[in-house]
Amino acid sequence: MERIVQCVPNFSEGRRTDIIEKIIAPLKDKKGFKLISYESDSDYNRTVVTLIGNVDSLIEPLINFFSEALKYIDMNKHSGEHPRMGAVDVVPFIPISKITINECVEYANLLAKEVNERFSIPVYLYANACKYPERENLPTIRSGEFEGMKEKIKENNWYPDFGEAKIHDTFGVVAIGARMPLIAFNVDLNTNDEKIANKIAKMIRKSSGGFQYVQAGPAYLADKGHVQVTMNILNYKKNPIYRIFETIIMEARRFNVEVISSELIGLCPKDALLRSIHYYLDINKIIFNKDMSIEDITLYSIKYLKLRGFSKLKIIEAHLGE
């Protein structure tokens, strides 16, 4: 049984395309996983890689990827707008199918140990893999960035989880961890009044007392002429999409506003959609079949969550030829 993860390494080169190609070469056309995309930003001077596949197939290619990044990136010469502390800056393992978050934590530890032993790169474990609460949040670990880590790593609180209290001279340090898939979900309202989107965002987001795994804010879509509640769902098992969607519909009513559509940004695990489809089939007294096809998941998601611009290619598992 294949244990499928998403893995999203970020590395600190977003300008020199020849170098970018060399660094990602070990991740291209390999057995057991797919390189879904690599997106470089020259202002950030950073590239975000998206890999999906069998977690066991990933480790050795990731080591080779670290080796290339080490070869071609000197952090002493790096500048960019995005905060960073290492040539490879962060590597999260994200459970997608038939694997738990705790197993992903084990793989994060495995990769961290290898990276440290082979290259003497200090590693911090973060997110669900963290061993200390102050290392859960990546920006907390990374504050001070590459330049500041030279001293920070010597502090008692910041001794790395793998390696010695000294950064790698040219590579810096890296954070490796495991986290739940993040779902970027936006709900469109038939009004141009951003205040209404803001009020609803406050009602549902964690920071003002709402759902624990929801970040939310307002956005105005100038090209469409309406506002939306724009969200990150940090744990779709505990805060399923349908619950948030229905709560927004419920709250919008008091402003005499309707939810007209919604959108998912980036990729979404099948399981996140199935959980919401399950709710809507239940209330419509239609039997739920957890093994329904990707095509059915796509149709039901569009029907019930009013998704626009949606296709099966937004579903992670569609890329695995399931």
Added chain:
Amino acid sequence: MERIVQCVPNFSEGRRTDIIEKIIAPLKDKKGFKLISYESDSDYNRTVVTLIGNVDSLIEPLINFFSEALKYIDMNKHSGEHPRMGAVDVVPFIPISKITINECVEYANLLAKEVNERFSIPVYLYANACKYPERENLPTIRSGEFEGMKEKIKENNWYPDFGEAKIHDTFGVVAIGARMPLIAFNVDLNTNDEKIANKIAKMIRKSSGGFQYVQAGPAYLADKGHVQVTMNILNYKKNPIYRIFETIIMEARRFNVEVISSELIGLCPKDALLRSIHYYLDINKIIFNKDMSIEDITLYSIKYLKLRGFSKLKIIEAHLGE
């Protein structure tokens, strides 16, 4: 303008009725506030007093109440099932009307200072009045109880907020603080399946990812033959009653279950009901009048929240003759 609080002192005597009467005498028939109830439990050996009124009228009578408790209670001779650490064990100030939680914190500090200066009783500030995160939670402060506090108070972490690191020989120590009103709200489901109530409770409560200020669990009402989701709402401004009620209705649908009624246990501030009435009038396009009568608040609350066993006497402000 009267600033109305609820104040709920708990003291460590629940058996000797003559002594209980002497201790509460300073709180009876005073100007500016009402003694709503005092409930003694002989197993607990503890009495819970409920006061409502103008916060400025309360301080001097509370000092006199402390003085009587000090006179008649020797904690070395006290035993009971409820955890306790002082003759007066805890005094919370709760904002009801025209007063903020921060102003209540100031009154908690004022009372704490007076109690310490007049009687040499050490005071811990708790809940919203706490100065250290580990003092937010009363049971954390109180663990060890009267007997254990003799040593605990000497620890660096447990130096009292007012007074010296030594308990009062007969009185012990007291916690004084400020907190939001707690609303005990139960929603009845037309099923006898406690598992369904439990599933819904998990969906909405903080501890499993739901609303930040909601504690919830299942209960089976044997006399009525149905289950309910039983809740404490710790902050009705951030998690208003209607939002929780509507979310339960939404989630119950998938189990083919309906919400048949609800109930409020104990007293509820007018503002908590008005906020929910406001939502329902909005969605029905009826103009909301925040100065509606207590009778209208009662009728609308019954209509929209399906409250059973409800009357205006459940509303705190009804007791103030407003």
